[in-house]
Amino acid sequence: MSPTRERLVVIGGDAAGMSAASQARRMRGPDELEIVAFERGHFSSYSACGIPYWVGGEVAGRDELIARTPEEHRERSIDLRMRTEVTELDVEGGRVRSRALDTGTEAWTSYDKLVIATGARPVRPRIPGIDAPGVHGVQTLDDGQALLDSLASTQGRRAVVVGAGYIGVEMAEALIRRGYEVTVVNRGPEPMSTLDPDMGRLVHESMTGLAITMVDDAEVTKILTGDDGRARAVATTSDEYPADVVVLGIGVRPETSLARSAGLPLGEHGGLLTDLAMRVRGHENIWAGGDCVEVLDLVSGRERHIALGTHANKHGQVIGTNAGGGYATFPGVVGTAVSKVCDLEIARTGLREKDARRAGLQYVSATIESTSRAGYYPGAAPMTVKMIAERRTGRLLGVQIVGREGAAKRVDIAAVALTAGMTVDQMTALDLGYAPPFSPVWDPILVAARKSSAAVRRG
Amino acid sequence: MSPTRERLVVIGGDAAGMSAASQARRMRGPDELEIVAFERGHFSSYSACGIPYWVGGEVAGRDELIARTPEEHRERSIDLRMRTEVTELDVEGGRVRSRALDTGTEAWTSYDKLVIATGARPVRPRIPGIDAPGVHGVQTLDDGQALLDSLASTQGRRAVVVGAGYIGVEMAEALIRRGYEVTVVNRGPEPMSTLDPDMGRLVHESMTGLAITMVDDAEVTKILTGDDGRARAVATTSDEYPADVVVLGIGVRPETSLARSAGLPLGEHGGLLTDLAMRVRGHENIWAGGDCVEVLDLVSGRERHIALGTHANKHGQVIGTNAGGGYATFPGVVGTAVSKVCDLEIARTGLREKDARRAGLQYVSATIESTSRAGYYPGAAPMTVKMIAERRTGRLLGVQIVGREGAAKRVDIAAVALTAGMTVDQMTALDLGYAPPFSPVWDPILVAARKSSAAVRRG
Incomplete structure (x- = not known):
């Protein structure tokens, strides 16, 4: 063991926590960095988003939802302690108190670096x-x-x-x-x-x-x-x-009772507040990510709470890189989400009308109906796209889509455009993939952009 | 008839020409603008891109590929003359000579404004x-x-x-x-x-x-x-x-023999050269669009020839707006294209390796394999994504995708990122839609961006 060996403690063994642990391990070997992770449940690194499909019978078994078992983490020299709850966080002392749920055994573990990934609890x-x-x-x-x-x-x-x-x-x-x-x-x-x-x-x-x-x-x-x-x-x-x-x-709320007791900074939605490197504000050696943090909404400029596996994974990646001595940031979100109910597809990104009002933005909106493929191509399915743009500037503010097969993931086009700060007028010229099995000659997003752009011009 | 009534002549009755005519008509009524269009074939405004699916039997009949018949155009006060070929363009005299193919009758028609949409011819x-x-x-x-x-x-x-x-x-x-x-x-x-x-x-x-x-x-x-x-x-x-x-x-070449004879400016690929408003360079009252023009590739900064219905429609829209007294531009393309062969999906946007070299760009590339949905979700199909980024700056240069269902249209994400000039590092943080039926927790585009970003860092 190197005399400068540090200990990274991770609270929470799911997406954010174990992504952070795994990435930190990739950056630093066991000689340099000891990694101890605590998980109070029976499972690590699983896809909670997949539960409805397991219940629905589309996914055969629970194990399919598990990306990496505790044993697999331990093989990577991560000391993952299952069924062990962290009951107290002593920030000043740089240590956490844990309790093994099956035996009741309690212990203090000191840390040099800490990752809080305590997730969310259902309402x-x-x-x-x-x-x-x-x-x-x-x-x-x-x-x-x-x-x-x-x-x-x-x-x-x-x-x-x-x-x-x-x-x-x-x-x-x-x-x-x-x-x-x-x-x-x-x-x-x-x-x-x-x-x-x-x-x-x-x-x-x-x-x-x-x-x-x-x-x-x-x-x-x-x-x-x-x-x-x-x-x-x-x-x-x-x-x-x-x-x-x-x-x-x-729905869910950030699980931050531990952080709250330790006096860490929480936002108006009850989630931990971090900087862009996912460091808890004011704490050089504590990071937080996943469902327990608030994230910056790049469109409204305000903090939001969004519990979503894809963000948790990105947070973990950023945290692990930084905790491992590298440099990475999570700039924020635009609020993209996709879902389906049988063959109905639902997607949204950016601001709704009420979000825009709340953010003090004046806006115009346009709603169009189109199809997922060329109208004459088999399987062309109807799709409704609503687009919201800032008044005068025409900057894209949000897109909502309800349709059938091929509808939801079109929201990604708008997610990138939002990130880039494009106007709906600029979007009318986007060079999107066209062939009859994939899109009408004017992709529904382009049709919506044209109608929104006209609405912006009318003022 | 208004004493200031102008005549717009359109050469070519397919996507670009008739989109231009229709849009000009929306901008200006018949009292202000007379529109005469010449088409040498039997059909107007049809989807040539749909022909393979008609031949393959997926599209029941030819008529399904026709977006608007000559009669429908005429109902909108567009004097569309079918089976009539324009045989000469007299730019100085502001007139075109046409020949009715069935009768042999020839005539000169003068114009105040001209749209050239002569399309392409197959090699x-x-x-x-x-x-x-x-x-x-x-x-x-x-x-x-x-x-x-x-x-x-x-x-x-x-x-x-x-x-x-x-x-x-x-x-x-x-x-x-x-x-x-x-x-x-x-x-x-x-x-x-x-x-x-x-x-x-x-x-x-x-x-x-x-x-x-x-x-x-x-x-x-x-x-x-x-x-x-x-x-x-x-x-x-x-x-x-x-x-x-x-x-x-x-493949096809721009059909520009008429333009060439009239001394209009052609590019190195044989297509007409226009400004951003789709005006033929040096000619205030002549526009050109569709398969007969060259377009600016926004990534390489060079002109290209791309015959694709979606561009033709955009050109027509821009031309019609400008010819109708409004203002619109076509900023260029990033070279997006999607296709399929049975269940194989193929997509590309931006530069290939050889395009990058030709443009004088040094680059790194990364290729990854992923799936269209969460790995455990039924129908998750394999997908290979290749991403090319500029050396040092990390600016995205191109993406290529080969996969199955759900692969091709993901290229749109890259098309927007290219348009916005994003780096692959910026792309790693894109807030793309995630739910198990639609994407792995890391969308394949994000996985490719991460690997490319690592390649950029290594130099």
């Missing part, structure tokens, strides 16, 4: 019955397994999904695939509140078309239970929906 | 037998109909496609679909010379896997004919390939 409304058997979150592999066990042990075929964001709509698909009658109960006026309501309306209509019962503007007040104590219905302010299983897909 | 090697029955180009709807008639009247099932560019490989697919044994004879070392040879090799392998016989490095010397005068085989310098039908897919 669970404080209503009667929320903890009853048959009510499931879908945040972790353990949650997914519990839901699958619950489905297997239940006779009935009625499912209520609470929440109509990404997790909610993906779980609706999963339960449809499992043969359930699905009701989605949603607090907002339309599903997918990450879209403007006019685009959310299209999602509502398509989901109804998939035989999903959509209940909007509904606040869940109670989970009703049967004589066996198990959930049997979901009650809202106005009605009751029978349920053999209830899935909570309401 | 036909001057070899014996090239004009024999059974040898077909696929440039126009008339060509497509002739080929379909030829296929219907032929007993044999062996087809030879000469050329392995976009038209060649798309026609190979079409003939496979028609139940033909297909041989593709290609002058270059690999098919798809718009890719680097290492990527072309992947296309070669995939096409061989589709039971297409690939003959590379072969110069066609002769079309052998039978006793009935019809093509029966294609002879190359080294071998002979039996053929019941021969399809020429060798």
Whole structure:
């Protein structure tokens, strides 16, 4: 062991934490850097985003979602301690206290460098019955397994999904695939509140078309239970929906109780605040990434909380490089997200109308309908694209897409244009790939850019 | 009629010409602007790019490829004269001489403003037998109909496609679909010379896997004919390939004989040279667009000739706006193209290695393999991405993709990044859409950007 050997401690063994650990290991060998990672769950480095597809039966087994097992990390000289929770962070002393969940053993571990990757926790409304058997979150592999066990042990075929964001709509698909009658109960006026309501309306209509019962503007007040104590219905302010299983897909909040207790800086959404190198602000040797941090929205110039595996992986990569003595930054996000419900594809990037207003931006918007391929080519599927541009300057502010096959990933074009600060007028000239099986001669994004550009000119 | 009514004459009734005419009509009513258009063929405003899919049977009929008929143009007060060829352009006199092909009637028509949209003509090697029955180009709807008639009247099932560019490989697919044994004879070392040879090799392998016989490095010397005068085989310098039908897919050249005779400026590829408003250089009242012009390649800074419907439509839009008294520009291209052969998808944008060298650029390149979706998600298909970046600066220079479903349109991400002048390091942070059905957690473009960025750092 080198006398200058440092110890890097990682709290959280999923995407951000283990990406950071792996990248730090690539930068520095075990002689230079000892890496200790703590994970309170049973699994490391897995794709939480894949849980709906595992529940839906499209992914055969849980193990397929695991990118790297604890053993594989240990083979790379990362001392990953599973089922071990960090219960206290002593920033001044440069140490963390951990507790092995199965034995109760506690210990302090000192660190030279620390990575906080504690993830997010699902929102669970404080209503009667929320903890009853048959009510499931879908945040972790353990949650997914519990839901699958619950489905297997239940006779009935009625499912209520609470929440109509990404997790909610993906779980609706999963339960449809499992043969359930699905009701989605949603607090907002339309599903997918990450879209403007006019685009959310299209999602509502398509989901109804998939035989999903959509209940909007509904606040869940109670989970009703049967004589066996198990959930049997979901009650809202106005009605009751029978349920053999209830899935909570309401969203998540940053898991930062440890950081909060340690006095680390948190933002208005409860996430850790970092600099561009993913260092916790004011702390030279502490980094944070993944679902527990806030990220800079490059379009609005404000911090947001976005729980998404692709960001967590990028954060981990940046953190590992920096913790390993290199240099990398995470400049921020533009807010891109894609999802699907059966053959319905949903995508968004940048600002919604209300985000633009909140950011003090005046804007124009344009909505167009087009198709994924040349109209005459088999499989050409309809697609609605909404584009929002700043008034006067014409700078692109956001794009939302609802369509079928080939719709969602077109949002990437807008994501790059947003990053580059392009105007919608500049976008009308983009040299996008064209051939009849792939696009109409004017790609839907170009059609939207033309209409937005005309709206900007009209003022 | 207004005393100041002007006359706009359009030469060529396909994508560029009729887009220009339609847009000019939107800008100015018939009282202000008379529009006369000449088209020597039988059809107006059709998708030549769709011909392979019509021949292949995926598109039911010819009429589906026609975006707007001559009658529909006339209803919009565009005096479209079909089967009428412009035989002379008198720039000084501001007039064109036309000849009605069916009657032989000739006439002079004066213009205040002129649009040249004469398109391209297919390359036909001057070899014996090239004009024999059974040898077909696929440039126009008339060509497509002739080929379909030829296929219907032929007993044999062996087809030879000469050329392995976009038209060649798309026609190979079409003939496979028609139940033909297909041989593709290609002058270059690999098919798809718009890719680097290492990527072309992947296309070669995939096409061989589709039971297409690939003959590379072969110069066609002769079309052998039978006793009935019809093509029966294609002879190359080294071998002979039996053929019941021969399809020429060798590429096209700008059709600029009229412009050349009139002394208009042509570039090194034989295309008309225009300014950014698509005005023919040095001529205030003449515009040109579509397959007959050269376009600025924004990456190399040089003029290129690219025959592609999407450019033609953009040119027409810009020309019509300007000819109608408005203002619009076509800034140039980055060289994006997508294609497919059965389930093989091929895409490229920007510079190949040899383009970079020719432009005096030093570069690094990186090639990665990834998948279209999360590896565990059904239908995840392999994809190879090659990325080329400028040495030292890391500026993106080009991307090539060969893969399966979901591969080709990812090139749009690179097309926008090229337009914005991004570095591959900047691209590693792009906020691209991620969900397991749409992408691995690191999109293949991000993986390629990371590897390229590392190559730039190594120098």
